[in-house]
Amino acid sequence: MSTKPFGELTELGQARRLRPLALTALAEYDLEVFGLRLITNGWNGVFRVDTPSGPFVIRVTRPIPGADERSVASEVEFMSALAQGTDVAVPPVVRNRRGELVTIASAAGVPEPRECVVFGWIGGPDVAERRSAQTWGKLGELMGTMHAFAEHWTPSPAFHVTDYDSCIPYGEPLVVFEPGRAELHGLESILREATAATNERIEALAREVPPIVLHGDMHQWNVKIKHGVLSPFDFEDLLTGAPILDVMTSLYYVYGDDDYAELARAFKAGYGRRHPWPEREPGEMERLMFARSLDLLNAVLLDESLDLGGDMESFVRRRGTYARLALGQEPTTPL
Secondary structure: OOOOOHHHOOHHHHHHHHHHHHHHHHOOOOOOOOEEEEEEEOOOEEEEEEEOOEEEEEEEOOOOOOHHHEOHHHHHHHHHHHHHHOOOOOOOEEOOOOOOOOEEEOOOOOOOOEEEEEEEOOOOOEHHHHOOHHHHHHHHHHHHHHHHHHHHOOOOOOOOEEEOOOOOOOOOOOOOOOOOOHHHOOOHHHHHHHHHHHHHHHHHHHHHOOOEEEOOOOOOOOEEEEOOEEEEOOOOOOEEEOHHHHHHHHHHOOOOOOOHHHHHHHHHHHHHOOOOOOOOOOOHHHHOHHHHHHHHHHHHHHOOOOOOOOOHHHHHHHHHHHHHHHOOOOOOOOO
């Protein structure tokens, strides 16, 4: 095996080293594994596990410094509670032979032990591939159901996830405003102003709105649809905060598209069937979108390998649109 440091390998090279680690973890389960195929190795290593009883998924979780605030144990606790307490089609979490939901495994060439979780397989395309007002109405209803459940759910004493208390909620260093950032293309001033305004809004929400557990990343690529039923996955970004912040995250990724108003109104109607719409004033949700915008810009500057979906200048200038929204310089959409 190559002695090249793990962090210097390509995603595929890292996945090759994670594969034996995943097999070591799978040996702790009552599963007869005859196939293991890489699905993705972006943030985490995710593999399809083929067995005679059907496919499963194993996620080899990437370690995060100080990550007790996004612990895998808290993630699977909430998923299990949601599955038991609602009609939400959550991927089932499989226990190992010791009855545990999380398995820690190691492998040569991987610098630290990894937390592994096995999930039941959920089929179907992403919601992004079935884009329609009807589907987005169901997406809103799904989030409303989750928020209604979270309002009354009592977690265990060990449950702990981070609070959504700023534009960069997970504690990564804010590098956007480091000196000499040519990537900002002259937008530093308005981005700073929007950052301050949005952080003030989020702090006010934390004071004035009772926090609940939020999915944190329920966009159109993190929800499957099959036979009309939506199944959310990728719960690793759980947060506690005001419900409007979860709504904002879902709608952020379609803002500005030609059908945005139609999809957003359908989402709002669906959400309202299960939970009161969380906006306290018209346009509040869109003005908060700058938080997600800044978080993504910061992530890209921290990790240049992330896919921008276009060139850097266009990506950054798009942040200016969200900044103007935050500062009331762009009209919001009547919903």
